[in-house]
Amino acid sequence: MKALLYCMLGLSVAACTPRKAVNKTSDELAMLVGTYTNGTSKGIYTFRFNQETGTAIPLSTMELPNPSYLIPSEDGKFVYAVSEMNDSTAALSSFAFDKSTGILRLLNTEPTLGADPCYVATNGKEALTANYSGGSMSVFPLRKDGTLGPVDTLFIGSATGTDTIRQITAHIHCTVFSPDGKYIFATDFSADRILRFVLHPKDIIPHLSAETTDIAPGSGPRHLTFSPNGKYAYLITELSGKVIAFSYDNGKLEQIQTITADTIAARGSADIHLSPDGKYLYASNRLREDGIAIFAVSPDNGTLAKAGYQPTGIHPRHFNITPNGKYLLAACRDSNTIQIYERNATTGLLKDTHRNITVDKPVCIQFVQ
Numbered sequence: 001m002k003a004l005l006y007c008m009l010g011l012s013v014a015a016c017t018p019r020k021a022v023n024k025t026s027d028e029l030a031m032l033v034g035t036y037t038n039g040t041s042k043g044i045y046t047f048r049f050n051q052e053t054g055t056a057i058p059l060s061t062m063e064l065p066n067p068s069y070l071i072p073s074e075d076g077k078f079v080y081a082v083s084e085m086n087d088s089t090a091a092l093s094s095f096a097f098d099k100s101t102g103i104l105r106l107l108n109t110e111p112t113l114g115a116d117p118c119y120v121a122t123n124g125k126e127a128l129t130a131n132y133s134g135g136s137m138s139v140f141p142l143r144k145d146g147t148l149g150p151v152d153t154l155f156i157g158s159a160t161g162t163d164t165i166r167q168i169t170a171h172i173h174c175t176v177f178s179p180d181g182k183y184i185f186a187t188d189f190s191a192d193r194i195l196r197f198v199l200h201p202k203d204i205i206p207h208l209s210a211e212t213t214d215i216a217p218g219s220g221p222r223h224l225t226f227s228p229n230g231k232y233a234y235l236i237t238e239l240s241g242k243v244i245a246f247s248y249d250n251g252k253l254e255q256i257q258t259i260t261a262d263t264i265a266a267r268g269s270a271d272i273h274l275s276p277d278g279k280y281l282y283a284s285n286r287l288r289e290d291g292i293a294i295f296a297v298s299p300d301n302g303t304l305a306k307a308g309y310q311p312t313g314i315h316p317r318h319f320n321i322t323p324n325g326k327y328l329l330a331a332c333r334d335s336n337t338i339q340i341y342e343r344n345a346t347t348g349l350l351k352d353t354h355r356n357i358t359v360d361k362p363v364c365i366q367f368v369q
Contacts, residue, residue: 029050031048031368034067034070036084036363041361045058045359046061062095065083066082066083070364073146074124076097078097078107079094082118084117085116092109092110094106095107107145107146108148111151113134114131114133114134119223120175123177126140129175132173135172139155156170157172161191166267169190170191174224175187179248183196185224189221192214194235216242216258219244220240222236223235227302228278240262241269243295261283261285269284273319276324278297279299279345280295294306294349295348308348308349310341312339321343323367325343326343336362
């Protein structure tokens, strides 16, 4: 493994249009939607979403090129959004966020030093981006005022996979902090492995001597998520369309099961999330028979059993579940809509409410309470 250290000056671009304010009740959430802007979309859209009634009201718009993934800080005061660009303008931007009005205010922007950043995560001290075409993970120190420092660490992935079309160059697709706060995990898409980096409390940056968890050749690991109790992790593989379940203990991932999410080999599996109670896992598929595979999670050992399949609009690149677990919202990029599904807490199955939110090329949904 090799780590490269870089420092560069940041960039700035933004515009904002305010609308209505969010009512401060327990059922009212601020909702942020990231998009691709090569159509009519301007960038990030915010809404008031009622997680009891499933209704949404538009609030504000922030202009930003290709904010395909974004994440709020734990306290909801800041938002970090990528600009997924395939050149030197690829960047991560920091915003102050007023969750009562939905208004975003640009703080600063820093280049990712890797093309097509498609994922961002933060623990409040650092922000991480997965740069797909750059094949790298960027680490940004965060200042107390929410602004980004320049990239201080850039890890370059590998391309050792067996797929001669999709794995010929390095791709890092997802970067997440472990639930115990001790590690960073990154999916090395073109090397069919998960990378683990150690975070030491006194260090600003992770030690880039990664340990690896190898998975089946040609899998294309995409997104990784941890169970609410922190005992299990689940990986969706884009190329093989599998969900791989792991037990997790103090930085160690031990594979316990592989189960198919994409039963027709469309090679476009995308996102993965657990219900807030940890009882059901959902994984989205694209390219053919687009939809969301539903699995029941064993409370005894974290293994999965098929529970159902929910067809969706075209290209459900990302989806999210409300904090109360009542609704699942799917960002269907090529249908230009966010579909709102009501969840059955007992069966895990989804029911289309037909209360779609029209947005051009939506690809990321996040909630702030």
